[in-house]
Amino acid sequence: MRLTRYFLPVLKETPAEAQIVSHRLMLRAGMIKQSSAGIYSWLPLGYKVLKNIETIVHEEQQRAGHIPLLMPTLQSADLWRESGRYDDYGEEMLRIQDRHGRDMLYGPTNEELVTDIFRSHVSSYKDLPLTLYHIQWKFRDERRPRFGVMRGREFYMKDGYNFDLTKEDALHAYNRHLVSYLRTYERMGLQAIPMRADGGPIGGDYTHEFLVLAETGESEVFYDSAVTDLSFGDREIDYDDVAQCQGVLEEFTTKYARTDETHDEALFNEIPEERRRVARGIEVGQIFYFGTKYSDALGATVQGPDGKPVSVHMGSHGIGVSRLLGAIIEASHDENGIIWPEGVTPFHAGIVNLKQGDAEADAACEDLYAKMSAMGLEPLYDDRNERAGGKFATMDLIGLPWRITVGPRGLKNGVVELTSRKTGESEELAPDAALNKIAAIYGKQ
RNA sequence: CGGGGCGUGGCGCAGUCUGGUAGCGCACCUGUUUUGGGUACAGGGGGUCGUAGGUUCGAAUCCUGCCGCCCCGACCA
Known part of the structure; x- marks a missing residue:
């Protein structure tokens, strides 16, 4: 969505x-x-x-x-x-x-x-x-x-x-x-x-x-x-x-x-x-x-x-x-x-685009969105033209267990950020690696 | 059901005591600006002041009834 x-x-x-x-x-x-x-x-x-x-x-x-x-x-x-x-x-x-x-x-x-x-x-x-x-x-x-x-x-x-x-x-x-x-x-x-x-x-x-x-x-x-x-x-x-x-x-x-x-x-x-x-x-x-x-x-x-x-x-x-x-x-x-347990979460993961309108960031988000959907996962893509802080605050509030953060800075190095809502811990991964990790968590692989 | 409190733009509140025709922040719309944890500025739209009656030249403000909602207690998935 x-x-x-x-x-x-x-x-x-x-x-x-x-x-x-x-x-x-x-x-x-x-x-x-x-x-x-x-x-x-x-x-x-x-x-x-x-x-x-x-x-x-x-x-x-x-x-x-x-x-x-x-x-x-x-x-x-x-x-x-x-x-x-x-x-x-x-x-x-x-x-x-x-x-x-x-x-x-x-x-x-x-x-x-x-x-x-x-x-x-x-x-x-x-x-x-x-x-x-x-x-x-x-x-x-x-x-x-x-x-x-x-x-x-x-x-x-x-x-x-x-x-x-x-x-x-x-x-x-x-x-x-x-x-x-x-x-x-x-x-x-x-x-x-x-x-x-x-x-x-x-x-x-x-x-x-x-x-x-x-x-x-x-x-x-x-x-x-x-x-x-x-x-x-x-x-x-x-x-x-x-x-x-x-x-x-x-x-x-x-x-x-x-x-x-x-x-x-x-x-x-x-x-x-x-x-x-x-x-x-x-x-x-x-x-x-x-x-x-x-x-x-x-x-x-x-x-x-x-x-x-x-x-x-x-x-x-x-x-x-x-x-x-x-x-x-x-x-x-x-x-x-909220921090939703994976068993009941309304969406499996959130995708946060840090710079909406940036061609690279938009494309990377769209790609993640399409691949995740194809895997049978339901992502929530924050594609609003909002600042990063607002998007993060919304994601934290609605409590999706996993968040993929996509921005031009990380994409230059070929990485996105995968963050656990529960622990707050983040790791930088290639987009496909982040996807695989989420798929594994939800048993979709 | 006993006790207490509150009803003012979508949300949070001020104004009520002391009556003079409604205001602030957020959100929303327009523009500029900004962009890795809720930017900044300017302009703008939106309110039967819960409701009915009363007092008064005049009521969000005073009086009475009613309705709604919240909290504490007793009772219950």
């Missing part, structure tokens, strides 16, 4: 309403525009990152054998009356009426809808196990939306639901989700620690929240520092292997890691003192096993081998896709702007 043809409304000054760094940077980098309290338009750059994150979530869900579908945002109140949650959910649920006066609602979650789909079409134990998920906009009418996309009223979320014949099968689904979530967050350059959590209104004995450590996190967390040494890495996983999934769960959840909801001071104090950590975290996902709560309420049963109806065991699992943008920025930025 050429910057002169793009829409990137960056701001030099920070809008007054933004208090935390991710919100400020998202506004300054032209990623979002607030529409009303807790509701945002996603401008091109923000939309691009949102879609990148969504893609990773889709890929990892499907790798784990989960099946995508799409349910509506607007739901009939009838199903919610049937489950008993129409009255229970309270003020956070946005209730509306259609022209016929029928009660509708903007879905805050989808247990009712997905269970309805299930009971309409699944009637035999042979159809199990089944895990359905979707990524869809949700609305929860927060009393006090804040922190930009981290606590919006409208938010984009992956929610999935597993249906199993037995508790054992459902617990394997639980483990499978925990494993797939570890992979998902790592691909985004995040360390998200599974922590024992509280069931809340969804209920359930088994539940973990995934937290990204950040000073601005809303939850207080207590953990053994050994958990931050754990990394999923690129190990092979067979998601059908019950023992392997169970093993990963044990590896990642045995050490003490809890939020303030479930914190146990006595257990915490058993950790060697030098490994005790009290910090803050951003919740970016949660998994539940809740048994037959919804299947009982909504009559989701299958016929077992003996011909008798059995309520299915269910769990639900969520990843806050829109919230993740804020969480990633909270975890990865500096005083000059």
Whole structure:
């Protein structure tokens, strides 16, 4: 993309309403525009990152054998009356009426809808196990939306639901989700620690929240520092292997890691003192096993081998896709702007032309741009007639991991400059060598 | 929902106390200049002062209602 043809409304000054760094940077980098309290338009750059994150979530869900579908945002109140949650959910649920006066609602979650789909079409134990998920906009009418996309009223979320014949099968689904979530967050350059959590209104004995450590996190967390040494890495996983999934769960959840909801001071104090950590975290996902709560309420049963109806065991699992943008920025930025992890960056690299209009510099940039595109990489070429300082400031703000700086001075010696956004380190390389290095980083060679 | 604060060109703000018909910086447009980390100068366009009502010869400014937004707390992906 050429910057002169793009829409990137960056701001030099920070809008007054933004208090935390991710919100400020998202506004300054032209990623979002607030529409009303807790509701945002996603401008091109923000939309691009949102879609990148969504893609990773889709890929990892499907790798784990989960099946995508799409349910509506607007739901009939009838199903919610049937489950008993129409009255229970309270003020956070946005209730509306259609022209016929029928009660509708903007879905805050989808247990009712997905269970309805299930009971309409699944009637035999042979159809199990089944895990359905979707990524869809949700609305929860927060009393006090804040922190930009981290606590919006409208938010984009992956929610999935597993249906199993037995508790054992459902617990394997639980483990499978925990494993797939570890992979998902790592691909985004995040360390998200599974922590024992509280069931809340969804209920359930088994539940973990995934937290990204950040000073601005809303939850207080207590953990053994050994958990931050754990990394999923690129190990092979067979998601059908019950023992392997169970093993990963044990590896990642045995050490003490809890939020303030479930914190146990006595257990915490058993950790060697030098490994005790009290910090803050951003919740970016949660998994539940809740048994037959919804299947009982909504009559989701299958016929077992003996011909008798059995309520299915269910769990639900969520990843806050829109919230993740804020969480990633909270975890990865500096005083000059965002530092995107390579897994989610909106463009693979920036090309800065230090002297727009100089025939040699223009030609070198065009050549880099064409070659990079041919390699399947997406560069952002700053071809504005701006001064170097302005171009560098923009690149730093929007946080592309790599920048190629092209100017007449370097070209005289046959080199361009390749700079890492994260370390700030630069090296001078022949243009093709710089390209090869970027291609290798993104596995395009 | 309790407490606090703020609404003035796209953004950041001054002006409000003490009423006299709107200003600064950034951004934008034109020209000159400059060009390896946000050049300098000159000219220019753009504002129902959140909104409705009231007081007054006269309201951004004083009074009242309403709306919107932000922060702290309690609650939540």
